[in-house]
Amino acid sequence: MKAARLYGSQDLRIEKVQEPTVSSGQVKVKVEWGGICGSDLHAYSHGQSPEPHPISKQSPPITLGHEFSGTIVEVSDDVKSHKVGERVAIEPLIYCGECYACKRGYYNQCSMVGFVGLNQDGGFAEYVVVDQNMVHELPENVSFEEGALVEPTAVSFYAVRESDLKPGDSVAIFGAGPIGLLTLLSVKAAGATKIIVVDISEERLEKAKELGATTVISGLREDIVQQILELTNGGVSIAYECAGVQPTMTNAVASVKQGGQVMAIAVFGNPVAIDMGQLLYKGANVTSRLAYRHVFPEVIDMISTGRLDVKGVITKKINLEDIVENGFEALINDKKQAKILVRPTK
Ligand SMILES: [Zn+2]
Ligand SMILES: [Zn+2]
Structure with missing residues (x-):
């Protein structure tokens, strides 16, 4: 499958990589839309730490993309709360579950907090594998484009x-x-x-x-x-x-x-x-406040009931192949751009 992987400062490559496979407690998501964020731009402009993340154990190159939506195409045998075919938004926080903050439910304040799409392979790819607790079901009337906006809206x-x-x-x-x-x-x-x-x-x-x-x-x-x-x-x-x-x-x-x-x-x-x-x-x-905790269902409800009409922040939609020029470079050079959504294509 195709993925946009960051090797270093201003070195984002569209590459063919192995499709990821599910382990215990995980689901595989076919990505529909992913948004480019300021923190993606920061990583693109300045590069990332070469050290592996303490939880994901992954070091660059990493597939970027932490604001994304998609459809579950596979679940591990032990996953009971989600099923194949479910439309989802991803809550991309990686946390340890053991530290002072995590034990109190403040998982966004985890001493080792990281993000799928910055510290572990993310959504600028055809498929992503994430833990089951990271996916939130989207109701029928919330589009995949809106689904990709749930993460930045949650912030x-x-x-x-x-x-x-x-x-x-x-x-x-x-x-x-x-x-x-x-x-x-x-x-x-x-x-x-x-x-x-x-x-x-x-x-x-x-x-x-x-x-x-x-x-x-x-x-x-x-x-x-x-x-x-x-x-x-x-x-x-x-x-x-x-x-x-x-x-x-x-x-x-x-x-x-x-x-x-x-x-x-x-x-x-x-x-x-x-x-x-x-x-x-x-x-x-x-x-x-940093990021969010325990609000994805509320944000999805706000969008579903029309109380938050988030579509207006989308200024451009592009294909994964064009992500460097029409995505990252466009955001750096063109202040008209707000949220650019990226679609992985076969
Ligand atoms: Zn972001
Ligand atoms: Zn923790």
Whole structure:
């Protein structure tokens, strides 16, 4: 079968590899659609650690792709909870099940946490084998395209659920990439009224407007915070940090009102400074969430019942053969792109 395997920095190859086979407790999934994520781009741009992952034992080259949907085509004899023909979305977290966090059910905080598609062969391939507890059934009215969006939606949905947001609150979202846009949809579904989105790309702000932002502000302006304070009569209840850099963190802290909250969702490449004096004066707090836990069924229900219409973040659909040029390079060079979906073809 064909698979897109990352050998190192900017070295992603479409190769013929052996079809994977199921072991005890596993299912084999024929992949329908897979989304390209910011963390895939990071791995592509910078390469990956040569060390084998402590749980998967796999080291590069690894087949990328952790946001994907498909159909179960084979199950191991001991798998009773899933069957052949089931349409599924994959929850790609790899965790030990033994550590302090895992024992408490906080598996996204596992000391050895990894991802199928970054630390073990993933969904940019015709077939994938995963543990049975990683697959979640999709109802008939959720398409495979939407199924591929369950994973990134879960990141935003989980952070919004874990934030202090109440219906009627005003929010600011810093960063209008896929996670920022899915956060926008999640806060809208949760009852936020004023939704202000900040990004340096006009095209992304256009997209944010289309998806329901009530105000968009160019990240290139000098007076971002001032504008937000004016629009909200003194600050937003919650600022969602979906960019992961110093200027957006600084603005997020400055944009929340008394008793407000900054929820950091982005992965930060470098440490950032926070104005503790501002937080103290406002009695505000900064918190963060990594990935998700125990929310895939809820996200699938939100999509199935029409409360989260996630299709709007898809900007392009391509074949696996074209993944480097029309997928990874397009995302790096074309800010119009949000979520690009990839289909493995025979
Ligand atoms: Zn991702
Ligand atoms: Zn663990």
